[in-house]
Amino acid sequence: MREISYSEAVRESMSQMMREDEDVYILGEDIGVYGGAFGVTSGMIDEFGPERVRITPISEAAISGCAVGSAMTGMRPILEIQFSDFVVIAMDNIVNQAAKMRYMFGGKAKVPMVVRLPSGSGAGFAAQHSQSLEAWMTHIPGLKVVQPSNAYDAKGLLAAAIKDDNPVMFYEHKMLYNVKSEVPEELYEIPLGVADIKREGKDVTIIATGLMVNRALEAAEQLAAEGIDVEVIDPRTLVPLDEKAILQSVKKTGRVLVAYEAVKRNGFGTEIVSLIAESDAFDYLDAPILRLGGAEAPIPYNPELEKAAIPQVHDIYQKCLELLNR
């Protein structure tokens, strides 16, 4: 099968959905001839024109509300927030409007929109352009939260997100944009709420999200060389969460590491740990659950400091050994 990059997969998914459904359009800053800050929408304006690939003023408060208003009246907008950090300027429309509209109005409205959010550190953009704030969104009933870790998942999950009648926060990792993997040419959907076992194993379970899935897989390779058989679970969507897949794996291995890039304190991994602790899978644990998360600091600029701020492959490797008392 052909290989394409994560960024191409996102673009292909949007383009195929836009060919299929005239109500789908994209809006955001510099997404026209510029192609967006990360080039994800490159060339789309040539095919779909400026009506459906709609460049906006730098006005997150207006464009996010505009997306909500157009979604509730029959369109299916995809809003590109240039860097996920800027979502804080759009927060009212996401938290107080999009997420609650259906409930507040007694089920008489729906808000089918996708907010695409390039997130994460590693590119030297420092504290205001590198955060991983997905856990904030998971706290809001009414929002769905998706975090693909490879090109194949990105394409299928985005198609499902666009077809979904609820507001979906779609976290793309900027360090994954150039990573290639096998992706079918035809349009396909990956249902929201279904985790993926990225690697099967019996000794340790790593539940990882976003970029950390890739790092967990690398660590698992190294551990395999030492005879340790690691299972890597990627929830793929944080809301809805595939609790069953997580708990099954915990019961199988009895040893759990949760790895995520966001600040460790109250990151989404905390929720996963609570889920395990409150379930019958708790009785299967042979060691305390361990967590690896980002430093409780803003993301720094210096490349060495930046690296130190989030878990690396070696950290994951070490934690797995710790779980096995080795």
Place this chain on the structure above:
Amino acid sequence: MSNQLKGVSNQLINELNLEKHDLTKMMYDMILIRKFEENLKQLYQQGKIHGTMHLCIGQEATAVGACFPLTKEDKITSTHRGHGHSIAKGTDVNKMVAELLGKVTGYCKGKGGSMHIADMEVGNLGANGIVAAGLPLGTGAALTSQMKKLGYVVLCFFGDGATNEGAFHESLNLASVWNLPIVFFCENNLYGMSGSIKEMTNIESIAVRGASYGIPSETIDGNDILEVIKATTAAVERARHNNGPTLIEANTYRWEGHSRSDARKYRTREEEKEWKKSNDPIERFKTVLLENGIITEDDFAELNEKAIKQIQDAVEFAESSESPSLDTLMTDIYV
């Protein structure tokens, strides 16, 4: 009322060429809004309304006048002080009272309350608890109209307080650069909660802000329904013919406090008395209709009785309705 005010209205009633039927209906809607709000006060005092609410007594002309040029397909966004807007757009009064009493027959099945009444079927995209939030939402609804060529116009109601929010400025700019079919309708009732507009901005009128975004704007007497109709009709026509947005600043006055807990320490009783005595939008419209022989005192009394009866029926409907069952707590969160 001053003779000067009367003169303007008498001139407009001829100029606007309105049907007797429409004028009577508008008179009725204004009375209905006032009776609705007065009744809520009573229900609140009786402990039947939970939480809070924001009454629009004194602002009936802006709600009814601004909605007059709109068709059923046209849409509005409203505010926390939105009961009048809803009634003027054709939202059912029974379901509104039921919502305020938290009943399952209410517009939001008892989950929204006063600040979230919406009725998609009549183009009411909802009241909103966040100041200025309706402007970007309305901008998006106008974009749908433009992209799908649906021909409808959106009218966004908001107060003077909203014009210091970023969402106001960003929405005006966006609607202007995209030439959207939208009317930004500011009800300047002089106060945002307790903050006087004079203390919160350093400009003479809110309408001047339209110029920053290339949007035609005007300030009007919001307590003269005929002036409201004239300005809004022109703005709606402009929007409908792809000539872009308009900003209207309608000067009016909020008779009651911001909400039920407001002791109104930031303004004098004399100021309130003066507005009520000489600038009551219902009295002003009534006088014009009487002087022009559109209705008689008896007709007015009849409209009044009819409105009281309609509100009584609505309260009865709401009071006899069921409360939502507890299992609805977790419904309608996701589609």
